[in-house]
Amino acid sequence: MTKQKNCLPDHSVNDTLNQIRGSEEFQHPPRVLILYGSLRQGSYSRMLAKESERILGAFGAEVRLFDPRGLPVFDGVRVQHPKVIELRELSKWSEAMVWVSPEVHGNFTSVFKNQIDWIPLSEGSIRPTQGKVLGLMQVTGGSQSFNVVNNLRILGRWMRMFTIPNQSSVPKAHDEFNDHGEMRASPLRDRVVDVMEELFRMTLLLREKSQWLTGRFSENKENYCVVSKKQKGAGSNLLMPAPGR
DSSP, rough: OOOOOOOOOOOHHHHHHHHSSSOSOOSSOOOEEEEEOOOOTTTTHHHHHHHHHHHHHHTOOOOEOOOOOTOOOSSSSOOTSSSHHHHHHHHHSEEEEEEEEETTBBBBEEEEEEHHHHHHHOOOOOOOOTTTTEEEEEOOSSOOHHHHHHHHHHHHHHOOOOOEEEEEEEGGGSSSSSSSSSBBBBBHHHHHHHHHHHHHHHHHHHGGGGHHHHHOOOGGGHHHHOOOHHHHHHHHHHBBBBOOO
């Protein structure tokens, strides 16, 4: 039985810096999908989602807001339902997402989780959410809480997304919006702007290289474990990545 040699990616500082440098190809506005976790027409999570849409639009982003009304309860079967198709297509279209949910019983709502359940981790050779930038926000009817954003952060990691450090929690949401559904000027709105600003910048920084940044050695060993003629002659045990990796 032949003993398999260990291999490692052939990374170096210079090669990695060359990979990180941007090109002229990605000059379009960043594409952002916003999901929110309520079905009520006058819901505060929807108002916060709309506020985020306005802010990102002012920055120059292209923004889509998904309406969860009409999306069937996840069963893994109704993949041809129009709302499921719409959600999945928007997920693939986007380069970043904003997730907004009310807090119910200390966690995000079933309405929100239902949307994530309909987005597959993989669809053929495509991972619809991997490498996308993610911003998190929540609303509460009472005192400020971070239960939702903390749990959404775990969910974002599971979906293989780059979740930005900043986040927003809007307490007593009924006091923070005017009759037109816009946020009143306050430090809470300032924080929402901070989150959208960070999301906007990080998306521009990461989107072009997201596939490369999230490439996993364990899933692509055949591309790494190619022994060069030079190494064979030297008898090295360190195997090089395949050309182009």
